[in-house]
Amino acid sequence: MGGRWPLLPTHTGPSIVLDMRGVTFLDSSGINTFINCYHALNAVGGWLRPAGAADAVASVIKLVGLDSVIDCHTTLASTPSKDGVQAPVERCVSTALARLHL
Template identity: 35%
Template sequence: MTDDLALTTTHTDGNLAALRVGGEIDIQTAPALRKEALDVIAQGHPHLILDLTGVTFCDSSGFNALIGIMRCAVAANGSLTLAAVPDRLSRMLDLTGLSTVMPSYPSTDAAMNAHLTTTPEPT
C-alpha cells in the first residue's frame, strides 16, 4: 500500500530549512524521512519546517519519525514546525497530543514568517 515518498528541500537559509514531503509515511518510508530530515539538521539547519501538503497517509511509524526528528532538532537547539498538515493527519496530531509540541501553520511561508518573528538569530 506504500506510495513512493517524495522529499524535496525547498529552502535553506541560516539555521532554517524547509522540506516538502509527499506520499505515504509508513513503516517502509518513515526511515527515509527521518534520515533526510536529520541530514538537513546536521548540515546546520536545526530549525526545520516539514511541508506536509502532499502526504496522503501517515501511520504510527510516521508519527514516531516526526517525534524522532523533533527530538534531534531540539537537541541541536532547533525546532520542528509542520506546515500544510492534511486534515486527517491534523486530527491525529491533536488526538495524540503531538500538536502541542509541534506547531503547525497553513503554509510553509506562514511557518517561515512565524519562525523569523519568534526565533532570534544566534550571536
Template identity: 35%
Template sequence: MHVSVVGNPDDSVVVTVRGDLDIDSNTVLSTTLGQVLDRDHPMIIVDLSGVNFCDSTGLSALVVGHNRARAGGGWLRLAAPSEFLGRLLDTVGLTPRIPVYATVADALADRNPG
C-alpha cells in the same frame, strides 16, 4: 513517497513530503531528517501538504526529528497537514508539542525561536 529539501536564506530548511508516510517509506524521511538535523541549530519545516496517509512510524519520525532539533538548539515545525492528518496529530497529542502551521509561509514567517 518522495521527499525533497530546500534551503532558505535564513538557514531554515523545508522538507517536503509527498505520498504515504508509513512503515514502507519511513526510512526515506528519517534519513533525510537525520541529514538536516546534523546542522548546528537546525530550523526545519516539514511540509505535509502532499501526505495522503501517515501511520505510527511516520509520526515517530516527526517526534524524533522534533526532539533532535530541540536538543540541537533548533526547532522543527509542521506545515499544511490535510484535515485528516491534522486530526491525527491532535488525537495523538502532538500539536501541543510540535508547532503546526496552516501553510509553509506561515511557518517561515513565525520569528519565534521555537
C-alpha cells in the same frame, strides 16, 4: 524582578519547516519519526515546524496530541522565521536530518 523569572530558551540550531501538503496518511511510524526529529533538532537548539497538512493528517496529529508538543502550522506561509530568515522547507524528515548531520 531579580531572578524570579527563568530565562526563555533561545533556539540557535538548525530549523526545518516540513512541507506536509503531499502527505495523505500518517500512522504510528510517521508519528514516531516526527517525535525523533523533534528531539534531535531540539537537542541542538533547533526546531521542527510541520506545515500544510491535509485535514485527515491534521486530525491524526491533533488526536495523538503531537500539536501540543510540536508547533504545527496550517500553511507554509504561516511558519515563523528564525532571526528574520525563513527556515529551509523540506519534504522528507530523514533527508533533512541527514543534510543537517543529525
